[in-house]
Amino acid sequence: MYSLPGKKSKEIWDKDTRYVISGRSNIADSLPLVFESGQGVYIYDVDGNEFLDFSAGILTASTGHSHPHLIKRVKDQLDKLSHVYAFPTPDRYKLTQMLAEKMPAGIDTFAFYLEGAITVEAALRAASSYNKRYLYAATTYAYHGRTLLTRSLGTHLLPKEFGPTLNVTHLHYPSCYRCPFKLKHPECGLACVESAHDLLKSGGNEKPGALIFEPVIGAGGIIVPPADAMRRMVEIAREWDMVIIADEVLTGVGRTGKFLAIEHYGIEPDLTTFGKGLGSGIPVMCVAGKKEIMSSSPFGESGGGGSSTSFGGNPVSNAAALATLEILEKEKLVENAATLGTEIKERTAGWTEKYRIVGDVRGLGLLWGIELIKDKKHKEPYNQAWDVIYKKCMSNGVRLVPNRICPPLNITSGQLHHGLDIIEDAIKEVEEQT
Numbered sequence: 001m002y003s004l005p006g007k008k009s010k011e012i013w014d015k016d017t018r019y020v021i022s023g024r025s026n027i028a029d030s031l032p033l034v035f036e037s038g039q040g041v042y043i044y045d046v047d048g049n050e051f052l053d054f055s056a057g058i059l060t061a062s063t064g065h066s067h068p069h070l071i072k073r074v075k076d077q078l079d080k081l082s083h084v085y086a087f088p089t090p091d092r093y094k095l096t097q098m099l100a101e102k103m104p105a106g107i108d109t110f111a112f113y114l115e116g117a118i119t120v121e122a123a124l125r126a127a128s129s130y131n132k133r134y135l136y137a138a139t140t141y142a143y144h145g146r147t148l149l150t151r152s153l154g155t156h157l158l159p160k161e162f163g164p165t166l167n168v169t170h171l172h173y174p175s176c177y178r179c180p181f182k183l184k185h186p187e188c189g190l191a192c193v194e195s196a197h198d199l200l201k202s203g204g205n206e207k208p209g210a211l212i213f214e215p216v217i218g219a220g221g222i223i224v225p226p227a228d229a230m231r232r233m234v235e236i237a238r239e240w241d242m243v244i245i246a247d248e249v250l251t252g253v254g255r256t257g258k259f260l261a262i263e264h265y266g267i268e269p270d271l272t273t274f275g276k277g278l279g280s281g282i283p284v285m286c287v288a289g290k291k292e293i294m295s296s297s298p299f300g301e302s303g304g305g306g307s308s309t310s311f312g313g314n315p316v317s318n319a320a321a322l323a324t325l326e327i328l329e330k331e332k333l334v335e336n337a338a339t340l341g342t343e344i345k346e347r348t349a350g351w352t353e354k355y356r357i358v359g360d361v362r363g364l365g366l367l368w369g370i371e372l373i374k375d376k377k378h379k380e381p382y383n384q385a386w387d388v389i390y391k392k393c394m395s396n397g398v399r400l401v402p403n404r405i406c407p408p409l410n411i412t413s414g415q416l417h418h419g420l421d422i423i424e425d426a427i428k429e430v431e432e433q434t
């Protein structure tokens, strides 16, 4: 068991915070560690402590840390050319060709960015360029980023004090554990999703031109919706003639055991955004969509710059994305995520009966959430318990984001169960003490 933070971490942390604001993230602020290196599914702090990375960076290190194939591709690219702005490079074609093969029907056109929020904004610009409608619909529990528009779409992690937001219609996300109508699926008749008609009508004459949603809620608490509810939500959006945008920034690139999470439901969006795991830690994100939408004016107009940013699509990021796709294929990591997802499901199946504070365990592939509650009747979230569990897990060498299990996709079954042992022990200990 480590005593954290170690001496070196503390020294560097104290110097660093002299110049850098806090407000990074509660996990960094609650345990001041300084990380120095990573290898495979492990990361190391400056005091030499080894941690099994159960959060893959922040779902970014999809092929683990310092994968030799990724390093080679990125180094080779750096030796040749690191930046060129809007021109293609030889490897970009390989990347887009590989991506096109993985996309749902009709999606074969791409634009590249570095950050999720900017990517989501780009998708909405494409949608509005196409249908000239400037209002949007999103869902409850959503998180799409922290820019003004993406904050307006979201309902989670966004303090009101950031200021006024834009007008967005929020539809009910199918969240069965906390059903807004207190019904049970499937007898509910998908009441939450059907309520979309009333919510959309209440918005006045100007109708939202696009619906954006997460196929599995991520930052809002890992919520896996029923497939029929997702299909109905998309059907309703089509009835309202909206562009359908699946935001897979967090769920895409194999995380849920399919390349895109929408494949679990058999739905076909018009646009999708993805990328946390696309560069295995090197920033690269993507909007993928139907050609007629992506190339509509002004977003995709030739010579107009409507989709351009300084660094989006740079050759080094593209090299990292290409390497990631090659590693996923060669090492069968999407399949690994699916197999291990089944193991997590089996392993955690009895936890809600076994532990008083475990309200629900939900997930797909290597994306799982554990919802802790104060009591089973009122289901009041028990976030303080996570603070304690987080520190216990870290002291036992498992790095996590509280309430989530999302290790690199190349974790082995043995490593996964070792991490789960430590999380389960910590839950048990906290439960015994409360």
Ligand SMILES: Cc1ncc(COP(=O)(O)O)c(C=O)c1O
Residues within 6 Å of the ligand: 114, 115, 116, 117, 118, 120, 143, 144, 145, 146, 214, 218, 219, 247, 248, 249, 250, 251
């Ligand atoms: C679904 C989704 N969309 C968008 C974003 C925003 O990404 P970024 O933090 O890179 O701006 C996130 C970040 O967690 C996300 O989970």
